[in-house]
Amino acid sequence: MAIKEYFELVFSDYTLRTITLGTAILGAVCGMLGSFAVLRKQSLLGDAISHAALPGIAIAFLITGAKDSNTLLLGALVSGLIGAFWIRGIITKTHLKSDTALGLILSIFFGFGMLLLTFIQKQPNANQAGLDKYLFGQAATLVESDVWLMAIVTGVCLIVLLLFWKEFKLLLFDADYTKTLGFNIKFIDTLITFFIVLAIVLGLQTVGVVLMSAMLLAPAAAARQWTNSLAVMMFLAAVFGAFSGVVGTAISTSQNNLPTGPIIVLVASCFVFISFIFSPSRGLLFKQIRFLKNRRDLQLHKTLTFMYDIAKTHENIEHPHTIKILNNFHGFTRKTLHKLVEKNYVTIKGNMWSLTKEGYQSASNLYNQIFNNE
C-alpha cells in the first residue's frame, strides 16, 4: 500500500482511522506535557516513569488474569505514579542528585517488571501472550474505546492547563519565588507530574515502555527552537507530536508491517533534527551564517579604517596608494577589497587603490564610532 493510498483509506477504513486518531491525539498530549518536562530539566523523568509502569502492567495481569487493556493501564498508572513520587522522595529526602534518582528507579522498576514478565510467560495460562507488546508498543491494537480515553484525558489536561496556566508558568520559571507569593507549589508540582504520568501510561500500548520518553521530549525540544513564548512552544509541540503520530502511522501501515512506535519516534526525531539546524534564531545553520557574516563585516570595517588612516594624511583623500601596503595588515583579503569596490568605497587602478569620497565619509563615521565607544 502506498502512502497516497493510505491517506485515501484513512477516511473510509475504520481501523485505520482509529489508529491514526489515536496516535495523533497521543502525540499532541505528549508534546504539550513534554514541554513541561523539558523546561524543568527533567527530560529523563518520562523515561523513568515509563519504565516504572512495566511492573504495574504485569501485576495487574497476575491479579486479574485478564488482558483487558484498561485494567492493565490502571496497573501501569499506579506503578508509574509510585515510581514518580519515589523519585521525588529520593531527591528531597536524600542527598542524591536527580539523575541518580531517575536512573535508580528506572532500572529497579524495569528489572522487576522484566522478572514478572518472564514469570508470566512460563505459566501455562494461554492468555499471557501479548504482554510484551507493552515493551515496544503496537498501535494496531488500538480500539475505539482507547482513543476515547485518550481524547478525554487530553480534554481534561487542556482544561487544567488553561485554568492553572499562570501557576504552571510561574513554577516552571522560579519555584522559590512561587512559594513566597503564597502558592502551594507541592500541589502544582503534583498536578504536573500526575498528568505527565497519565500521558505516558496512555502511550504505552502504542509506543511502548522503551521509546515513550522520546514522544515526550522530541516534539518539545523541536518546538523550543522556533519560539520564545511558552504558549506557542506548547502549541507547536502538540502540532509536531500529532503530526509525528499521523505520519508515523502512515509510513508504518503503507510499508508492510513496519513497527508503528519506532517509526513515530523517528519522525519526531526528524522534527528535532530539522529544527536544530534550520530554526532562524537558534538553529545551527543560521547561527553559522550570522557568525561568518559578522566576521566578514568586521574584516571589511577594519580594512576600511586602515585605509582611512592612510588616506587622511594626504590632502587629496582620493590619492592612490599601492595595494602592497595592505599586505602587512591582518584582516585584509582580496575578497574584502573586491567587496569594498563593489560598495563603491574604493576604486582600483592597476595595483593602486584609492578611497572614494563615499568611502572616506563612511570610514570616518566608523572611526568616530569606534573612537567614541572607547
Place this chain on the structure above:
Amino acid sequence: MKEKKIAVKVDDLTVAYNYKPVLWDIDLEVPEGVLMAIVGPNGAGKSTLIKSILGILKPIAGSVSIYGKPYKEQRNLVAYVPQKGSVDWDFPTTALDVVMMGTYGSLGWIKRPRQKEKKKALEALEKVGMLPFKGRQISQLSGGQQQRIFLARALVQNASIYFMDEPFQGVDATTEIAIINILKELRKTGKTVIVVHHDLQTVPEYFDWVTFLNVKKIATGPVKDIFNDDNLTKTYGINYKVSVQE
C-alpha cells in the same frame, strides 16, 4: 528620633541542611524604614537566613514575625528578589512577562492578569529603566538587565519589606548605581530593604543598617555604630581592615 516599629523579628532561628547547622540561634530585629546589608563570608548562611524568613526553607527551631504577625498572614507585605543565578534565563518568556509575575500573588489562584496588572508591570519596568526592552526574550538581556527585571518584578508587588539576595552580583557599575538609587528611594518612602551583600567597601556608602552573620549573628545595628574592624574580624575570622569614611 521617635521609636520605630519593628518590621522583621526573628527569634531563636536555627536551620540545618544536614547535621551541621547553617544558622544557629539567630535573634534579629529589623526596624522599619532601614536599608540593611547582611554581610558575612561564603557559607555564613546569608541566603539561608532570607529564605528561612520567607518560608522557602523550613527551620529546625525558631519563629519569624512580620510586623508582629506570622509571615503566612503578612505575605502581601513582603517582596523577594532571588539570586539571579537561581533561574534558567533561557526560559521562553519576555521581560514584561517576568515582571507581570509580581502581580500573581495578589491575583491568587486561577485569576488571569489583566490590563490593570499590565499597567503596573509597565510602570515598574519604566522605574528600572527597562521599558524599551519589555518585549525582549529574557536570555537576550545582559546580566545587569536581568537583575533589573528581577527588581522590577519585586517592585510590582508594592510591598513594605523587600528581601534581596545579592542584587549586585555580576552587574556593571551603571546598573549597580541604578539599583542602589531605587533602593534608597524605597527607603525614603518608608519601606524596609534587606540585602545580602558581598562588597564590604560599599557598605557604609549604600546602607544605614548592617547585620554581621557567620552561622551565628555577630552584630546588628546602625552602620555608623557597628561597622568596624572589630566586628569584621569577628565575622570573617581574619584581621580585616576596612576604612570607614565618616
